[in-house]
Amino acid sequence: MLSNLKAQPADKILALMAMYREDPRPTKIDLGVGVYKNAQGVTPVMRAVKAAERRLVEEQTSKAYVGLAGDPAYSDAMISLILSDAVSRDRIAAAATPGGTGAVRQAFELIRNTNPNAKVWVSNPTWPNHVSILNYLNIQNTTYRYFDSETRGVDFDGMLEDLSEASAGDVVLLHGCCHNPTGANLNLTQWQTVIDLLNEKGLIPMIDIAYQGFGDGLEEDAAATRLVTSSVPECLIAASCSKNFGVYRERTGLFMAISEKADNTAVTQGNLNHLNRQNFSFPPDHGARVVTTILTDDALRADWASELEDTRLSMLGLREQLASELQRLSGSDRFGFLAQHRGMFSQLGTTPDLVEKLRADYGIYMVSDSRLNIAGLNATTVPILANAIVESGI
Incomplete structure (x- = not known):
């Protein structure tokens, strides 16, 4: 073999x-x-990470499994950090993942399971692993223009022109802030135009947000994600704690799936749990526990x-x-x-x-x-x- x-x-x-x-x-x-x-x-x-880890060492009494979706307190803390009150909590299913990459992988698998005919549109360029994972999973994907190599800014007209060719049910992968690899970002007016196009065409946004706090500030960097999620029926979000908490090796991520109606959340949550079970069973907990400790302690x-x-x-x-x-x-x-x-x-x-x-x-x-x-x-x-x-x- x-x-x-x-x-x-x-x-x-x-x-x-x-x-x-x-x-x-x-x-x-x-x-x-x-x-x-x-x-x-x-x-x-980071100082707060060290302090949170010391606290965990002193207070933690078990290393038993937490749950297929991870600790609910971690999901709640991260949803609050990223979305604030942009979306009603009862519309959001969430599952902890091994890093932001794990969240991306789970999102792509969910897309494939629910709509095998969907095409995923990614920016040109994008983080190379986006395309690598899509190809590995045999998911249709194509690019939309994004970076203008002459101005080194966003080719917004090209982006809109390309996305206008997408079909209802297709998924548009967007970077929530601090676009990787270009560093060039949409402004909020442009984001609203993209949202209008998504709704007009029946497209589903998937947001990869890995650098919240690295751009213009924690709240400012979340503004686009909050605007999108408050304006569309459904949305997928892959989030990472590697950069803004500095817990790279702890593999701390979160996959969120926002349903149009709250009565669909339980089924969605069950599917996220199932995906975790099939891929790695229980997600890592240490990094998630550190992040939760930090976000729920004022000091x-x-x-x-x-x-x-x-x-x-x-x-x-x-x-x-x-x-x-x-x-x-x-x-x-x-x-x-x-x-x-x-x-x-x-x-x-x-x-x-x-x-x-x-x-x-x-x-x-x-x-x-x-x-x-x-x-x-x-x-x-x-x-x-x-x-x-x-x-x-x-």
């Missing part, structure tokens, strides 16, 4: 990480992997929100420093988009050849589509990157 296996294509980001580790140059810069790092190049454990929540805001402002400062340095070196404002983008990522909008030139000549590692992780920079490496970009002719 095993001799019949075929080699799978290497994950581009993981391959990039391996190349970075093997590069002996002391000035090398890793802008590829999507993990937040502080100025010392460390992904820190811990305030400390977490404060540290998260410091993280957000740090990334924003790096964006502004990089844009300013590039303007100084190039004598042009063509890189001003970097200060306007939000979240961990921006896309330079250049060619794979020039990205490879940055790696080969300057030891600067980023994904071939020119996505760079802003959080991989610090005040010292920003000028190095800016100089390399200008000298490379990007």
Whole structure:
């Protein structure tokens, strides 16, 4: 049996990480992997997370299974964080998942189970794993225009034109905030136009929200998701705690499915439970328990929100420093988009050849589509990157 296996294509980001580790140059810069790092190049454990973990160690009396959907208190806390009161709670089914990726996978499986003929529309570009999982599950998918490589902003007219071709029952995958990989986001007026199109065409939105608090703030980053969910009959949401709580390795995610009517929620919840049972039985609990402890304790929540805001402002400062340095070196404002983008990522909008030139000549590692992780920079490496970009002719 095993001799019949075929080699799978290497994950581009993981391959990039391996190349970075093997590069002996002391000035090398890793802008590829999507993990937040502080100025010392460390992904820190947040203060509130440490405090919550200490409390759990002292107070937890069992490691028994919690339930197929995880701890209901975790679902309640996350629904409140993301949706506030945008949707009546009795319309929302929710299940804990192994990270945001697990939530995405469960959402795609639910789509396939309920409407095998549905096509999933994803932005061009999008997080590569979206398309990889869709293809693995043999779900029809296609792209809609999103990023304009000339302006480095959203190609909104192209987006609307493409989505106007979608059929009723199709699913439109949207990034709730801090678009990955581009960093370019819709404004609320544009979101409303998209909502109008969704309702007119009978399309179902699926929102992937993995960076709440990394863009313009916790409430601001949730505004689009709340607007969508309060304006459409049904919606799927895949949420991640990896970034804003820094619990990457704890694999802490949540899948939410919002029904048009509350009397359908119990059946929907049963299906979410069933999906969990088939894929991994009971979801991880430690990260979820930490997040719940933080969100339900006023002091811990305030400390977490404060540290998260410091993280957000740090990334924003790096964006502004990089844009300013590039303007100084190039004598042009063509890189001003970097200060306007939000979240961990921006896309330079250049060619794979020039990205490879940055790696080969300057030891600067980023994904071939020119996505760079802003959080991989610090005040010292920003000028190095800016100089390399200008000298490379990007």
